[in-house]
Amino acid sequence: xxxxxxxxxxxxxxxxxxxxxxxxxxxxxxxxxxxxxxxxxxxxxxxxxxxxxxxxxxxxxxxxxxxxxxxxxxxxxxxxxxxxxxxxxxxxxxxxxxxxxxxxxxxxxxxxxxxxxxxxxxxxxxxxxxxxxxxxxxxxxxxxxxxxxxxxxxxxxxxxxxxxxxxxxxxxxxxxxxxxxxxxxxxxxxxxxxxxxxxxxxxxxxxxxxxxxxxxxxxxxxxxxxxxxxxxxxxxxxxxxxxxxxxxxxxxxxxxxxxxxxxxxxxxxxxxxxxxxxxxxxxxxxxxxxxxxxxxxxxxxxxxxxxxxxxxxxxxxxxxxxxxxxxxxxxxxxxxxxxxxxxxxxxxxxxxxxxxxxxxxxxxxxxxxxxxxxxxxxxxxxxxxxxxxxxxxxxxxxxxxxxxxxxxxxxxxxxxxxxxxxxxxxxxxxxxxxxxxxxxxxxxxxxxxxxxxxxxxxxxxxxxxxxxxxxxxxxxxxxxxxxxxxxxxxxxxxxxxxxxxxxxxxxxxxxxxxxxxxxxxxxxxxxxxxxxxxxxxxxxxxxxxxxxxxxxxxxxxxxxxxxxx
Amino acid sequence: xxxxxxxxxxxxxxxxxxxxxxxxxxxxxxxxxxxxxxxxxxxxxxxxxxxxxxxxxxxxxxxxxxxxxxxxxxxxxxxxxxxxxxxxxxxxxxxxxxxxxxxxxxxxxxxxxxxxxxxxxxxxxxxxxxxxxxxxxxxxxxxxxxxxxxxxxxxxxxxxxxxxxxxxxxxxxxxxxxxxx
Numbered sequence: 001x002x003x004x005x006x007x008x009x010x011x012x013x014x015x016x017x018x019x020x021x022x023x024x025x026x027x028x029x030x031x032x033x034x035x036x037x038x039x040x041x042x043x044x045x046x047x048x049x050x051x052x053x054x055x056x057x058x059x060x061x062x063x064x065x066x067x068x069x070x071x072x073x074x075x076x077x078x079x080x081x082x083x084x085x086x087x088x089x090x091x092x093x094x095x096x097x098x099x100x101x102x103x104x105x106x107x108x109x110x111x112x113x114x115x116x117x118x119x120x121x122x123x124x125x126x127x128x129x130x131x132x133x134x135x136x137x138x139x140x141x142x143x144x145x146x147x148x149x150x151x152x153x154x155x156x157x158x159x160x161x162x163x164x165x166x167x168x169x170x171x172x173x174x175x176x177x178x179x180x181x182x183x184x185x186x187x188x189x190x191x192x193x194x195x196x197x198x199x200x201x202x203x204x205x206x207x208x209x210x211x212x213x214x215x216x217x218x219x220x221x222x223x224x225x226x227x228x229x230x231x232x233x234x235x236x237x238x239x240x241x242x243x244x245x246x247x248x249x250x251x252x253x254x255x256x257x258x259x260x261x262x263x264x265x266x267x268x269x270x271x272x273x274x275x276x277x278x279x280x281x282x283x284x285x286x287x288x289x290x291x292x293x294x295x296x297x298x299x300x301x302x303x304x305x306x307x308x309x310x311x312x313x314x315x316x317x318x319x320x321x322x323x324x325x326x327x328x329x330x331x332x333x334x335x336x337x338x339x340x341x342x343x344x345x346x347x348x349x350x351x352x353x354x355x356x357x358x359x360x361x362x363x364x365x366x367x368x369x370x371x372x373x374x375x376x377x378x379x380x381x382x383x384x385x386x387x388x389x390x391x392x393x394x395x396x397x398x399x400x401x402x403x404x405x406x407x408x409x410x411x412x413x414x415x416x417x418x419x420x421x422x423x424x425x426x427x428x429x430x431x432x433x434x435x436x437x438x439x440x441x442x443x444x445x446x447x448x449x450x451x452x453x454x455x456x457x458x459x460x461x462x463x464x465x466x467x468x469x470x471x472x473x474x475x476x477x478x479x480x481x482x483x484x485x486x487x488x489x490x491x492x493x494x495x496x497x498x499x500x501x502x503x504x505x506x507x508x509x510x511x512x513x514x515x516x517x518x519x520x521x522x523x524x525x526x527x528x529x530x531x532x533x534x535x536x537x538x539x540x541x542x543x544x545x546x547x548x549x550x551x552x553x554x555x556x557x558x559x560x561x562x563x564x565x
Numbered sequence: 566x567x568x569x570x571x572x573x574x575x576x577x578x579x580x581x582x583x584x585x586x587x588x589x590x591x592x593x594x595x596x597x598x599x600x601x602x603x604x605x606x607x608x609x610x611x612x613x614x615x616x617x618x619x620x621x622x623x624x625x626x627x628x629x630x631x632x633x634x635x636x637x638x639x640x641x642x643x644x645x646x647x648x649x650x651x652x653x654x655x656x657x658x659x660x661x662x663x664x665x666x667x668x669x670x671x672x673x674x675x676x677x678x679x680x681x682x683x684x685x686x687x688x689x690x691x692x693x694x695x696x697x698x699x700x701x702x703x704x705x706x707x708x709x710x711x712x713x714x715x716x717x718x719x720x721x722x723x724x725x726x727x728x729x730x731x732x733x734x735x736x737x738x739x740x741x742x743x744x745x746x
Contacts, residue, residue: 013568060731093568130728134689136705137730176574180567219689219704246567257567260576262585285702286618286709294603302596309592313585318567370603371612377700378691378726445698447691447726451734458737459645459666462695462722531582540588544595551599555606562697563611563678563714 005097010408011505012514013251017409020101021091025084025409027108029402032080033493035115036395039072040486044479047434051476052454052469059451063128066449070131071122074390075150075233076115081398082188082240083111083157088409089185089243090164096173099163103156110153118146130449132230135206135217144207148200155196158189180257180264181250184243187267192236194275198228220287227278235274237390238308239267241352241397245315248349248397251404252340254515255322258531263314269307273299283373290370297368305365312357312543317536319350324533326517332534345513348400348424352393355428359435360388362547366554375558378449381442388435391482396428399489406493407513412500416492423492427485433478441471443557614701614711621708626684630659634669642670642739649741657682657710660723660738662690662703664730667723667738674745675718684708691727694740700726715742 007018045065048056057065091098098104120142121127127139165186168174178186202225208214246263249255257263279296282288299305323335330338340346363385367376376382403420406412414420446453446468453464453472501507573579581589607613638648651672652658658679661668663686673679683692685705692701701711723738 059734063728063731063733128731134727137688137728174570176570177576179569180571218706220707250566250568254566259579259581259585260571260573261579262581262589263567264576282702284614284700286704286707289616290607290613294600294607298596298600298603301600306589306592306596310589313588317584365599369599371606371610371614374612374614374700375698377702378693379698379700445693445695445724447693447724449728449733450724450726453734455734455737458735459647460642460670460722460737460739462724462737462739465696531584533584537584544591548595555602558612559610561612561699562716564699565611565613565615565712 007097011508012408012512012516015092016095017092018097021087021098022409024098024101024104024108025087025092025405028080028084028087029405029409030497031108031112032077032084032398033402033490035072035076035080036486037490038119039069039074039077040483042066042069042072044483045069047476047479049451050453051473053473054476055452060125060128062451063130063449064122064125067128067130068119068122071118072115073395074131075147078237078390078394078398079150079154079233080111080115082192082236083108083154084405085240085244085401086157086161086185086189087164089179089182090161090168093179093182094165094168094174096164096168096171099160099167101160104160107153107156107160110149110156112153114146114148114150114153116146117142117149121146132226133206134226135209135219135222138210141207141210144203144210148203148207151196151199151203154192158192158196161185161189177260180260181243181247183264184239184246184267187270188236188239188243190271191232191239191274195229195232195236198225198232202226202229220282220285223282223285224278227281228275231277231280232275234386234390235270235277235304237394238274239270241356241394242267242308242311242315244397244401245311245349245353246318248345248401248404249315249319249322251514252343252346252349253319253322253326254517255318258314258317258321262310266307266310266314269303269310273304273307276300276304277368280368280373283368283370284377293370297370297373302365305361308357308361312353312361313536313540315353316539317533320533320535321531332538335535342421343403344420344424345400345403347421348396348403348428351424351428352396352400355396355432356389356393357543358546359432360385360390360393362550363388363439365547366551369551369554372554372558374564375554375561376442378447379442380438380446380448383448384435384437384439384442387431387438391431392428392435396424396431399427400424402489402493404513406496406500407503410497410500411503412496413503413507414492415495415500416488419488420492423485423488425485426488427482430478430480430482430485434475434482437471437475437478441468441475444468444471446472615709617710619708619710620706621684623684623686623705626708627661627686630661630668630682633657633659638669639672652679654745655679660692661686662692662725662736663687665725665732665736667692667725667736670739670741672741672743673715675715675742676745678712678714681711681713682708683711688729689727690725690729690736693724693726695722695724697721702727715740718742718744 127143328338654677725736
């Protein structure tokens with residue numbers, strides 16, 4: 001039945017796109033974008049409430065909006081999009097029919113029902129427990145049930161992905177090893193299995209507890225296991241968006257990985273070590289030894305950080321090599337100046353690489369240092385950090401590849417191309433501001449998830465420094481900028497998908513979105529001459545210097561705090 | 566391309582370039598260094614979180630905090646009715662977290678070392694001492710003991726920085742540090 005399934009051949013890449021796969025990718029991507037729109041709107045409401053001069057929402061609505069914001073963008077937007085990426089990286093890249101499309105649709109349905117159920121629970125008002133839902137605070141049973149259904153659906157999708165890999169191997173639809181992007185997707189999928197298993201282990205008993213069938217859940221145990229899901233799911237994002245970086249580099253300028261071995265090795269480090277990061281959330285909790293904290297928080301000798309630092313060299317390196325090969329060889333940064341900055345797929349990817357490294361990456365290592373966590377835990381520094389990873393890194397990268405998904409998978413011309421050119425910058429700079437100012441306010445001690453930092457209704461009084469209030473105002477202003485960027489994205493994508501001009505074969509030939517130079521962008525290995533990439537060397541040197549300086553500055557801050565032991 | 570199978574089927578046998586080897590070595594050594602710094606700080610640093618914690622029943626803990634407060638209360642804070650407790654210098658001092666207060670107010674002496682006990686009566690709370698900026702997670706059923714030495718005098722706010730329900734933003738306590746008499 002399945003082997004004579006219908007497909008079309010993409011006129012730009014020559015890849016087989018099976019119709020069953022295409023429909024699944026489209027459905028998952030569309031739903032993802034809807035949740036991005038909803039969750040983004042809640043995010044704006046949160047930022048406007050935390051802007052002291054505006055203080056938009058009343059307290060109960062603020063905590064509700066914050067819970068919805070976390071669930072909708074951190075979980076639903078990203079996971080639906082990642083499922084689309086998994087189907088693309090398996091079925092499309094390997095020229096293979098998708099395994100068990102019915103199961104894939106079942107998974108999709110469960111995810112959608114779960115996501116809607118959790119949203120209903122939150123909007124009803126009885127489940128403002130934040131994304132983390134720490135016990136013994138209790139949400140409505142259907143909040144947990146929604147998350148469980150969502151996780152089961154995601155697990156089914158991950159197994160459809162693995163099944164597709166098996167079919168591709170058996171039917172010899174590709175030669176040799178899988179492409180690097182598929183390898184990255186496999187990394188994401190393996191971490192996802194671990195993540196979802198942790199989620200099941202903790203959410204199922206919590207659900208039973210909310211029904212009154214279990215009478216106690218230990219709060220420290222809950223945090224350990226919950227973060228096995230909560231933090232690992234962010235590592236799924238990292239593996240997925242790094243794959244997206246490589247994919248966009250290849251599609252827009254024909255970039256080829258400098259070394260398959262190095263890039264794959266870096267992904268392997270993710271598989272082996274990223275899961276230890278649950279510890280990042282337990283560094284100032286009782287009942288856990290320092291030895292456990294030091295080992296786990298550092299991903300065992302920072303080996304997963306090493307993986308990211310390797311990608312931080314090999315992604316810009318691949319781009320520089322491709323650009324030099326295309327003739328942009330002037331000076332150290334001529335290749336960068338001449339890069340296709342007007343192409344939102346490229347600019348979004350480039351911004352994502354740089355800002356994920358400098359903002360999300362460095363702040364994450366500092367925040368996750370056992371002792372430094374004492375001056376940052378649960379302050380606004382934490383959301384500052386993860387907006388640097390999940391928004392500047394993952395969301396920006398996913399938005400960027402959407403500009404290729406629309407013409408290639410939805411086969412629609414992009415509407416509002418001028419706005420699209422500006423969109424990654426609007427959104428990127430807005431989100432950059434929110435990250436930086438939240439980190440700034442957090443360094444001044446301002447609490448996260450807090451409705452009123454003036455403590456107007458408290459019995460006692462305390463004043464945060466005036467600079468903190470300034471930072472919260474700036475955070476609000478940049479959140480508005482990011483929202484304008486976000487709305488632009490939604491308008492462009494939804495407009496193009498539903499009202500855009502159909503892209504036929506002639507249009508693809510006349511105005512290709514995929515770089516047509518082929519894969520020979522880089523000199524092959526074993527040739528006599530050494531690749532010269534002075535731009536990349538300069539970039540990673542600046543990065544390393546910033547990393548070291550910022551790391552020691554924070555130890556200095558810590559050293560000024562009251563002695564503790 | 567990254568979207569196609571590697572051109573060289575034996576990609577794992579390709580030699581590494583100098584730039585790659587150098588960067589991987591630097592990144593690896595930097596990781597080892599950062600790992601070592603955390604251990605170094607445990608030996609020579611002044612700011613390390615204690616591992617001392619006990620299982621405790623919230624009721625028992627509450628009774629203990631109240632007994633200590635009764636012994637050492639020196640005054641009430643304004644007209645709030647909250648006792649200000651001044652325990653002997655260098656002793657064990659107790660504070661509890663509950664919806665939505667930190668209780669009682671502690672008065673400590675500058676330059677003295679105290680063993681501060683923290684636990685929650687109900688949900689999770691976040692002990693955030695400001696502006697000195699020390700942040701510790703407080704759980705129910707766990708009594709954490711932190712040794713600390715105030716090095717500045719003045720009034721310090723204890724903000725709750727773990728979301729604990731609708732009154733979370735009103736949960737504010739205080740530690741007063743006085744110069745030694």
